[in-house]
Amino acid sequence: MAENNAPEAAPAKKGKLKLIIMLVVIVILAIVLSVAGTLWFLGGSLPGMAGGEEEGSDEAVEESFVSSTYVELQKALVTTVQAEGRQRYAQVYLALEATDPQALAAAQLHLPLIRSQLVMVLGSSKFDQLQTPEGRRGLADEMLTTVNQVLEQEGEPAIKRVLFRNFVVQ
Incomplete structure (x- = not known):
């Protein structure tokens, strides 16, 4: 079985x-x-x-993708700003950012005119606004517009941003 x-x-x-x-x-x-x-x-x-x-x-x-390049303005912009009853100062160190190197070269070429215009913009700012982050962003945008207007008048390409390297109000 x-x-x-x-x-x-x-x-x-x-x-x-x-x-x-x-x-x-x-x-x-x-x-x-x-x-x-x-x-x-x-x-x-x-x-x-x-x-x-x-x-x-x-x-x-x-x-x-195009990387940005930067130019630092070596001298600070120093001016008095509008304040109620007191004289106030603002000191700003700037850098310019662009994706086109020709725009930065043009900015360096026309730097005396650009610095003059930026000092006017900074001097017309209000002290109270410069103490807030929103006010500083607004100032950076206004400075960008000013720089690009100068470059446009000279027939040069525009920059991308104005950057604050150091910002002091007193």
């Missing part, structure tokens, strides 16, 4: 082995499809299936 049981056990083991292999293949297939579906849903691309348009747009983004 032992001989009869042995042949029946071998087909049962082959059936279980096939079942285990099929389950492993199904689980692996489900994982792969889940990852691929998630990547597709999130807008990513599948490895090896990236389109030429997406690669070109990444290169265009890298090529469109």
Whole structure:
């Protein structure tokens, strides 16, 4: 009787082995499809299936980035400012930022005119406004407009920002 049981056990083991292999293949297939579906849903691309348009747009983004360059005005702008009843002083050290090096070269060329205009802008400011962050931001915006007007009158490219390196009111 032992001989009869042995042949029946071998087909049962082959059936279980096939079942285990099929389950492993199904689980692996489900994982792969889940990852691929998630990547597709999130807008990513599948490895090896990236389109030429997406690669070109990444290169265009890298090529469109232009770093800024800066010029520091070595001498401070010092002037009196408007205050109620007292004479107040303001001292400002500035830097100019631009993405076009020609704009900074033009600013250095016309620096005496730019400094004169900036001293006028600073001198016409109110002491109370210069003590608040919003007032200083407004002054920086007004100075930027003034510098760009001077550069525009001279036919030169504009700068991007006026930066305060040091700001003192007393």
